[in-house]
Amino acid sequence: MAGMRVHELAKEFNMSSKEMLDKLHEMKVPAKSHASMLTDAYVEKVRKNLAPEIKQRAGKLESEEAHKLAQDQAEAKAKKEEEERARREAVEQERAAREAERARRAEQDGEDGKPASKPKKLAPHASPYESLATQIENEKERVAREKAEAKARARAAAIAKEVAKKQAVEEALRNRGKTTKAPVPAKAPKKAAPVLTPRKSGFDSLLAQIDAEKQRMDRQKQAKPAQQQQQPGGRRGGKSERGGKKGKRGVQIVPELEAQMAVETQDRYAHMAVQAEKFQRDKVLAEARAAVEAATSHENEGRRKKRKQKREAEQRERLELEAIEKGLDPTLVLDDSVVEIPQGATVAKFAELLGVAPNDVIKRLFMLGQVLTLTQSMSDDLVELIADDMGRKVRVVSPEEEYAVVYHDSEADLLPRPPVVTVMGHVDHGKTSLLDAIRHTGVVESEAGGITQHIGASVVEIDGRRITFIDTPGHEAFTAMRARGAQVTDVIVLVVAADDGVMPQTIEAINHAKAADVPIVVAVNKIDKPGANPDRVRQELTEYGVIPEEWGGKNMFVEVSAKKKLHIDDLLETILLQADVLELKANPNADASGFVIEANLDKGRGPVATVLIQRGTLKTGDVVVAGTSYGRVRALVDPRGTHVADAKPADPVEILGLSSVPTAGDEFRVFADERDARKLADERQLRERLAAQDAKAHMSLDDLFSRIEEGKQTDLNLIVKADVQGSIEALRDAFEKMDQSEVRINIVHSAVGGITETDVTLAAASDAIIIGFNVRPTGKSRTQAEKEKVDIRLYRVIYQAIEDINAARVGLLSPDIVEEDTGIAEVRDTFRVPKVGTIAGCYVVEGEISRDDKVRIVRDGTVIFDGVIASLRRFKDDVKTVKQGYECGIGIEKFQDLKVGDFIEGYKMLEVERTE
Numbered sequence: 083m084a085g086m087r088v089h090e091l092a093k094e095f096n097m098s099s100k101e102m103l104d105k106l107h108e109m110k111v112p113a114k115s116h117a118s119m120l121t122d123a124y125v126e127k128v129r130k131n132l133a134p135e136i137k138q139r140a141g142k143l144e145s146e147e148a149h150k151l152a153q154d155q156a157e158a159k160a161k162k163e164e165e166e167r168a169r170r171e172a173v174e175q176e177r178a179a180r181e182a183e184r185a186r187r188a189e190q191d192g193e194d195g196k197p198a199s200k201p202k203k204l205a206p207h208a209s210p211y212e213s214l215a216t217q218i219e220n221e222k223e224r225v226a227r228e229k230a231e232a233k234a235r236a237r238a239a240a241i242a243k244e245v246a247k248k249q250a251v252e253e254a255l256r257n258r259g260k261t262t263k264a265p266v267p268a269k270a271p272k273k274a275a276p277v278l279t280p281r282k283s284g285f286d287s288l289l290a291q292i293d294a295e296k297q298r299m300d301r302q303k304q305a306k307p308a309q310q311q312q313q314p315g316g317r318r319g320g321k322s323e324r325g326g327k328k329g330k331r332g333v334q335i336v337p338e339l340e341a342q343m344a345v346e347t348q349d350r351y352a353h354m355a356v357q358a359e360k361f362q363r364d365k366v367l368a369e370a371r372a373a374v375e376a377a378t379s380h381e382n383e384g385r386r387k388k389r390k391q392k393r394e395a396e397q398r399e400r401l402e403l404e405a406i407e408k409g410l411d412p413t414l415v416l417d418d419s420v421v422e423i424p425q426g427a428t429v430a431k432f433a434e435l436l437g438v439a440p441n442d443v444i445k446r447l448f449m450l451g452q453v454l455t456l457t458q459s460m461s462d463d464l465v466e467l468i469a470d471d472m473g474r475k476v477r478v479v480s481p482e483e484e485y486a487v488v489y490h491d492s493e494a495d496l497l498p499r500p501p502v503v504t505v506m507g508h509v510d511h512g513k514t515s516l517l518d519a520i521r522h523t524g525v526v527e528s529e530a531g532g533i534t535q536h537i538g539a540s541v542v543e544i545d546g547r548r549i550t551f552i553d554t555p556g557h558e559a560f561t562a563m564r565a566r567g568a569q570v571t572d573v574i575v576l577v578v579a580a581d582d583g584v585m586p587q588t589i590e591a592i593n594h595a596k597a598a599d600v601p602i603v604v605a606v607n608k609i610d611k612p613g614a615n616p617d618r619v620r621q622e623l624t625e626y627g628v629i630p631e632e633w634g635g636k637n638m639f640v641e642v643s644a645k646k647k648l649h650i651d652d653l654l655e656t657i658l659l660q661a662d663v664l665e666l667k668a669n670p671n672a673d674a675s676g677f678v679i680e681a682n683l684d685k686g687r688g689p690v691a692t693v694l695i696q697r698g699t700l701k702t703g704d705v706v707v708a709g710t711s712y713g714r715v716r717a718l719v720d721p722r723g724t725h726v727a728d729a730k731p732a733d734p735v736e737i738l739g740l741s742s743v744p745t746a747g748d749e750f751r752v753f754a755d756e757r758d759a760r761k762l763a764d765e766r767q768l769r770e771r772l773a774a775q776d777a778k779a780h781m782s783l784d785d786l787f788s789r790i791e792e793g794k795q796t797d798l799n800l801i802v803k804a805d806v807q808g809s810i811e812a813l814r815d816a817f818e819k820m821d822q823s824e825v826r827i828n829i830v831h832s833a834v835g836g837i838t839e840t841d842v843t844l845a846a847a848s849d850a851i852i853i854g855f856n857v858r859p860t861g862k863s864r865t866q867a868e869k870e871k872v873d874i875r876l877y878r879v880i881y882q883a884i885e886d887i888n889a890a891r892v893g894l895l896s897p898d899i900v901e902e903d904t905g906i907a908e909v910r911d912t913f914r915v916p917k918v919g920t921i922a923g924c925y926v927v928e929g930e931i932s933r934d935d936k937v938r939i940v941r942d943g944t945v946i947f948d949g950v951i952a953s954l955r956r957f958k959d960d961v962k963t964v965k966q967g968y969e970c971g972i973g974i975e976k977f978q979d980l981k982v983g984d985f986i987e988g989y990k991m992l993e994v995e996r997t998e
């Protein structure tokens with residue numbers, strides 16, 4: 083459904099939901115709570131109405147602040163540049179040191195050392211890591227110093243602003259004094275002058291001001307009779323400005339009456355003027371008081387108040403932060419009037435928690451087309467919709483959230499930890515060989531034979547420091563983990579073969595690394611090969627934003643040969659350098675948590691999972707939950723197959739003792755109480771089972787006949803979606819003519835347009851089959867239908883649908899030719915190629931598209947063309963298939979009207995034998 087919720091719109095305008103609701107009420111836009119859905123038209127209206135206000139708010143940013151902002155930005159930029167320069171210098175120095183060290187070692191050994199790269203600058207005296215450490219230390223000190231200076235500057239600016247404000251108030255008073263007193267001759271200026279000497283305080287001047295004002299009023303009163311006498315018959319009233327203006331021209335007024343009126347009018351205006359003055363004075367007084375209070379706020383009381391406010395703000399900020407980290411709307415978490423509803427609550431539970439009549443809930447559900455009983459559970463959307471309908475605020479709480487913890491470690495608890503690295507690159511560029519070479523370099527000779535086990539990750543050691551490598555190379559596993567929320571990699575090593583250069587998967591790996599915001603260290607591999615051209619690799623990579631440091635970029639490059647094991651230690655050192663830049667830290671003194679990176683069922687040992695510790699220390703005997711599985715850790719095994727007592731941050735370790743096999747990417751966490759662990763795992767399992775069970779219940783055309791035979795089915799509910807209304811009418815007519823003695827056909831819902839998630843929900847709730855004519859499932863409706871086992875039948879002609887339903891009624895439904903969907907590609911760009919036509923730059927979002935597939939072009943849920951593929955390419959090469967997650971170019975035979983946003987759905991016609 084299009085539209086926007088109130089809290090989303092509020093966020094757009096940087097307002098609280100409450101503020102937005104008030105604005106909406108002012109604009110007469112119907113919205114009951116933060117979760118109310120606003121239609122596009124209302125959203126548009128609100129945006130239009132609020133635009134000037136937002137502009138005005140923005141305009142309030144004083145020029146001084148704008149200036150300060152610009153200054154801050156300039157400072158930040160300079161600081162960043164300085165840091166970057168220092169870092170680069172450090173790296174250069176390290177490099178130089180390493181080169182020198184290697185050269186020295188080669189000389190000592192009397193070997194004919196082959197320096198891989200060109201000679202670098204002289205090495206400094208200190209060891210590489212010492213110098214880097216000092217560098218980092220200096221850097222930190224400088225940052226701290228700058229912070230303190232910035233703070234002092236800000237404080238000085240604030241005080242200056244206060245003083246300026248005070249001066250402005252006094253200035254305003256002085257000016258006001260001058261203007262009001264100008265028409266009054268004689269003494270007034272004399273009185274005002276000493277009062278407004280700059281040495282006097284704002285209050286003194288104000289008091290004097292008030293006195294002067296009183297005297298002026300008295301004088302005016304005394305002057306009044308005199309003025310009246312001066313203008314006995316003069317309609318225009320000579321000197322009296324007010325009288326002159328008020329006496330209307332051309333209207334004859336009796337002189338006495340006019341005099342009388344003049345007095346009254348003058349009195350009234352004088353009174354109003356006094357009132358206005360008083361109001362002004364009060365306002366200025368209040369401002370002055372505030373200014374003085376602000377200026378003297380270092381007094382104890384003010385300080386205490388400020389501290390309290392600060393504490394409250396911090397508490398609020400923390401709660402907000404926690405909510406955001408949990409992916410929740412902070413306004414909902416902080417709002418006391420929000421009722422928390424557990425996910426999957428039944429109608430009865432929902433009513434009870436809100437304190438409303440269950441019947442009322444059922445009625446409202448019914449109005450939404452959702453027929454639910456008291457004991458049926460409500461989806462998250464329904465909970466929100468019904469609550470909104472009732473004008474109540476709710477928040478759906480998932481079981482995970484109930485147990486969700488947000489870790490806050492203080493700076494003092496954080497200790498340096500080893501980096502976790504994933505190797506990526508194009509097929510055959512040497513990822514596996516490089517990992518092998520690394521494993522052999524990074525282990526002590528005596529232990530080399532000890533690597534007998536593959537546990538999904540390995541740890542290597544260089545110069546007494548450790549690096550963890552994830553064993554599954556390639557970006558598929560990396561992205562699959564990331565899709566599940568498991569971000570475990572700190573550094574990506576991009577392997578590029580020096581004889582092959584940048585290839586499609588190299589680019590994809592770069593994109594995945596960028597998407598995950600993980601730095602790339604480039605390993606230019608196979609430099610031993612005759613055709614190797616490392617500089618070409620450097621050149622090619624610049625096109626994709628991977629630029630060598632020596633060219634002013636951010637990426638470190640190392641030339642290696644996995645096969646000949648050349649410069650592998652160089653690569654490891656570079657990874658450590660990159661890790662130093664990242665300042666990786668974790669708190670080891672806490673209950674462990676992290677992610678499952680591999681899991682399987684071992685015949686002898688039962689469920690085994692390799693986990694990567696991200697925080698804390700995991701010990702044998704700990705109770706853990708990993709996905710839907712839980713258990714007490716019976717044993718911990720490190721990558722060398724050794725049983726260990728504990729595992730620390732960045733350690734990969736196998737755990738034994740789980741109740742079942744978790745999935746890679748599952749989060750794992752230690753629980754203090756075994757009961758809590760079991761409860762969470764059980765609840766997760768239950769939910770999975772319920773989802774599977776729920777999915778079973780729905781109607782399908784295939785089992786219609788058996789249901790009729792069993793006497794279970796007397797109704798066949800249909801939801802009909804079509805590209806034009808005519809198809810719906812034609813189908814309705816056809817059904818009416820059908821024999822409905824055994825089973826009655828009901829069209830519970832029909833509409834023009836693609837098959838949406840709401841259609842699927844409705845079908846699931848009313849046990850209906852969805853029939854689509856020239857339309858397709860849109861968005862996530864296809865996956866939802868699969869999950870909920872809702873039968874969707876798609877047809878191009880009406881008689882096919884009628885035939886199918888007729889056949890199903892008598893149990894003959896087994897079409898001899900069926901369509902099988904193969905994959906879906908989304909059109910992201912289009913190109914015109916001379917003599918070929920339009921080519922769509924696509925991304926395969928589901929399944930696999932094959933060159934010989936038949937295809938449907940679907941636009942806005944409607945099939946607009948059905949045909950075959952003319953060309954299928956990946957980066958200039960013709961290919962047979964393209965899998966999910968890859969980009970490709972697709973040309974369609976006899977169809978040029980491809981547009982961005984279209985979906986190309988591949989399918990095959992399969993012959994299926996009739997069962998009857």
Ligand SMILES: Nc1nc2c(ncn2[C@@H]2O[C@H](COP(=O)(O)OP(=O)(O)OP(=O)(O)O)[C@@H](O)[C@H]2O)c(=O)[nH]1
Pocket residue numbers: 507508509510511512513514515516555607608609610611642643644645646
């Ligand atoms: N000459 C030479 N050959 C290498 C080097 N590194 C790897 N190879 C060879 O390149 C081929 C591919 O190496 P792999 O390590 O399997 O490459 P990969 O990237 O893991 O390949 P996939 O697992 O298929 O993605 C093998 O035949 C290796 O022997 C190297 O440094 N020099």
